[in-house]
Amino acid sequence: MDVLIEYSDLIYEGLQITLALLLIGLVFGFISAIGVALARLSKFRIIAYPAFLFTSVIRGTPLLVQIYIYYYGLGTLFSQAPGIRTSFLWPYLRDGFWYVAFALIISTAAYLGEVIRGGLLAVPKGEVEAARAFGMTETKALLRVRLPRALYQLAPTLAGETVLLLKSTALASTIAVVDLLGAANQIRSITFEIYKPLLLVAIIYIIATYIIELVFAQLEKRIPVKR
Amino acid sequence: MNQAIQLLGFENGGWGNALWQGTLVTLEISIGAFFVGMLLGLLTALAKLHGNPFIQSIAKGYTTVCRAVPELLLILLFFYGGSSLINAVFDYLGYGYVEVAGLPVAIAVLGLVQGAYASEIFRGSILAVHSGQAEAGAAYGMSPRKIFFRVTLPIMAPYALAGLSNLWVNLIKDSALISVIGTNELLYVAKQAGGSTREYLLFFVAVAVIYYLITLISSYMLRKLEIYLRRWQPPH
Numbered sequence: 233m234d235v236l237i238e239y240s241d242l243i244y245e246g247l248q249i250t251l252a253l254l255l256i257g258l259v260f261g262f263i264s265a266i267g268v269a270l271a272r273l274s275k276f277r278i279i280a281y282p283a284f285l286f287t288s289v290i291r292g293t294p295l296l297v298q299i300y301i302y303y304y305g306l307g308t309l310f311s312q313a314p315g316i317r318t319s320f321l322w323p324y325l326r327d328g329f330w331y332v333a334f335a336l337i338i339s340t341a342a343y344l345g346e347v348i349r350g351g352l353l354a355v356p357k358g359e360v361e362a363a364r365a366f367g368m369t370e371t372k373a374l375l376r377v378r379l380p381r382a383l384y385q386l387a388p389t390l391a392g393e394t395v396l397l398l399k400s401t402a403l404a405s406t407i408a409v410v411d412l413l414g415a416a417n418q419i420r421s422i423t424f425e426i427y428k429p430l431l432l433v434a435i436i437y438i439i440a441t442y443i444i445e446l447v448f449a450q451l452e453k454r455i456p457v458k459r
Numbered sequence: 460m461n462q463a464i465q466l467l468g469f470e471n472g473g474w475g476n477a478l479w480q481g482t483l484v485t486l487e488i489s490i491g492a493f494f495v496g497m498l499l500g501l502l503t504a505l506a507k508l509h510g511n512p513f514i515q516s517i518a519k520g521y522t523t524v525c526r527a528v529p530e531l532l533l534i535l536l537f538f539y540g541g542s543s544l545i546n547a548v549f550d551y552l553g554y555g556y557v558e559v560a561g562l563p564v565a566i567a568v569l570g571l572v573q574g575a576y577a578s579e580i581f582r583g584s585i586l587a588v589h590s591g592q593a594e595a596g597a598a599y600g601m602s603p604r605k606i607f608f609r610v611t612l613p614i615m616a617p618y619a620l621a622g623l624s625n626l627w628v629n630l631i632k633d634s635a636l637i638s639v640i641g642t643n644e645l646l647y648v649a650k651q652a653g654g655s656t657r658e659y660l661l662f663f664v665a666v667a668v669i670y671y672l673i674t675l676i677s678s679y680m681l682r683k684l685e686i687y688l689r690r691w692q693p694p695h
Contacts, residue, residue, distance in 0.1 A: 292628075292674040293667045294635035297646060301667060304653060305660030395527065402529030406639060413532050426539045434528045434536065441527035 236432055239419045243429075246415030247436065249329065253401040253411065256333045258394060261340025266379070268345030269352055283345075290342035295335060296403055303331040303407045328407040340397055347389055351382030384455045391448035395441050402437075412436060463661055466652075474652040474662070481648035482669055488565045488637060488644055489630045495570025496626065500577020507582055518578070525575030531636050537568040538640045565637045565644070573630055580622030584615040617689045624681035628674050635670070645669060 236243070271283035290298070310316060310325045324330050355378050363373035405414035416429035423429075469475035506518040525533065541564065588611050596606040638647035649666040653659035 288675075289667075289671060292671045292678075294632040294646070294670055296635045296638075297649075297663060297667045297670060300646075300650070301660065301663040305663050308657075308659055399527075399529040402531045405531070413529065413535075416532075417535075426543065427536075430532060430536045430539070434524070434532055437529060437532070438524065438527045 235419070235423050235425050236428055239415075239422075239429075242410070242415045242418060243412070243432070243436075246410055246412040246433075249404070249409065249411040249414075250398075250401050250440075253329070253333055253336060253404060254394075254398050257336030257340050257397050257401070260337045261344060261397070264337060264341035265344035265348050268341050269348035270374075272345065272349045273352060287342045287346055290339055291346070295339050295400055296406060298339065299332060299335045299403055299407060302335055303328055307331065328404065328409040331407065332401070332404040332409055335403075336397065336400060339400065340393075343396070344393055347386055347393065348382060351386045352378055354385055355381045387448065387452045387455060391445050394444050394448070398437070398440060398444065463658075466656060466658060466661060467665055474648070474656075477648045477652065478645070478665065478669070481643060481645035481666075482673075484562070484643060485631070485634050485645040486673070487562060488569060488634045488642070489627070491562070491566035492569035492573060492634070493627055493630055495566060496573035496577045496630070497623070499570060499574025500579075500581050503574060503578035504581035504585060507578065508585060522575045522578055525572055530572050530633050531639065533572050534568050534636055534640065537571055538564060541567070561642055565634075565640070565642045568640075569630065569633060569637065572633070573626060576626055576629070577623070580619055580626065584618035584622070585611075587618045588614045613688075613691060617685060617692065620681070620685050620688055624678065624685065627681065628678060631670065631673055631677070 268283055268287065271279050272287065274280045274283070307325070316322055316325065359377055359381065360373055363377040364370075368376065401411060402413040404411040405417055408414070410418060412433050416433040419429040420426055465473055467473060467475055467478070469479075503518045503521060506514045507522075510518060592610050592614060593606050596610040601609065634644060635646040637644055638650060641647065643651075645666050649662040653662040656662075
């Protein structure tokens with residue numbers, strides 16, 4: 233236990249990185265997912281097909297490979313671009329954190345986009361027609377009727393998707409980002425203690441999962457239901 | 460472009476052979492882990508449905524932990540934990556240190572992680588079989604074994620298969636995580652190839668294409684199988 237107390241700062245910093253990745257992935261991924269879902273449902277094939285291909289490729293390849301493509305693949309290309317080392321972007325382009333954040337946003341957009349698409353399709357047709365009959369424009373009907381209805385239906389799935397995202401953040405440790413698992417790995421290599429850091433971090437993940445489920449259960453209670 | 464073709468090719472220092480071997484190892488790990496996961500999942504599902512409270516709580520704990528903790532962490536934990544356990548046993552028996560690595564460990568670790576998901580699939584699909592169906596079978600004088608094969612299994616199969624095909628696709632993707640413990644599967648080969656040629660983008664995109672083809676082809680075949688298994692269901 234003493235080992236863990238000695239390195240508690242490192243674990244705390246790791247936790248902050250993990251939570252930052254979770255939040256960035258969730259917020260920006262969610263916004264992009266709505267775009268992906270709408271694009272998938274577009275009646276123009278030139279919009280719908282690329283969106284379908286995007287979802288299929290992102291969901292059909294390992295996230296770790298995607299992270300490697302961004303970090304090692306594109307990262308090396310960026311570093312060869314002339315003048316980039318002096319530009320204001322360089323600190324971001326050098327840091328693995330932003331590559332993982334990008335990968336998580338893209339992956340959330342694809343997975344959640346599929347889920348939101350399903351929710352949009354499940355909105356009863358009569359409700360959309362009613363909104364149109366009230367003279368709402370298509371955009372207004374989307375914002376006031378279709379999207380809220382779709383999201384309400386998805387609330388139970390969202391908790392699960394968020395937990396999956398939390399678990400995905402651990403991949404950051406593979407490209408030397410010190411998130412929770414990265415912190416555990418560092419402690420492991422400094423102290424040669426194997427179980428203690430890994431087990432402690434596992435417990436933190438379990439607690440975080442529990443909290444996520446609790447938060448979403450609270451959110452679900454606020455959804456208006458016809459009784 | 461020519462250089463890329465040569466690097467991915469099968470001769471003149473191309474990495475084609477290594478990538479092909481890596482693909483085979485990835486498939487071996489995934490198939491092995493799939494069967495380990497199915498076996499563990501079935502046992503865990505039965506423990507959850509029919510076990511005594513103590514066994515039930517162990518089964519639930521296993522599922523909860525494996526579904527809340529990142530796969531990468533579990534792989535590291537099982538890998539290091541498993542290898543030091545085996546070494547402790549060997550030490551006790553008077554053998555020397557053994558290097559634990561390779562295929563069997565990868566299969567066991569991944570199977571252990573996926574067993575938790577499989578157990579929920581089996582539990583759900585067993586519960587989808589109405590008890591009246593089995594009772595009707597019994598009323599016709601079928602033996603319990605015949606009831607299982609002629610009634611329970613055909614009814615639960617399409618439900619289970621839908622979940623299991625998801626599991627299989629996830630397994631292929633999760634097998635890439637095995638590269639962190641140094642088994643030479645597809646992603647590990649790509650990392651080595653990228654490191655020695657400095658052509659990271661080329662090799663990682665190449666393996667992404669291979670993974671995509673594997674998941675695409677297997678989801679297509681599994682969908683066909685699912686339609687076949689659903690043939691008893693009335694069309695709706």
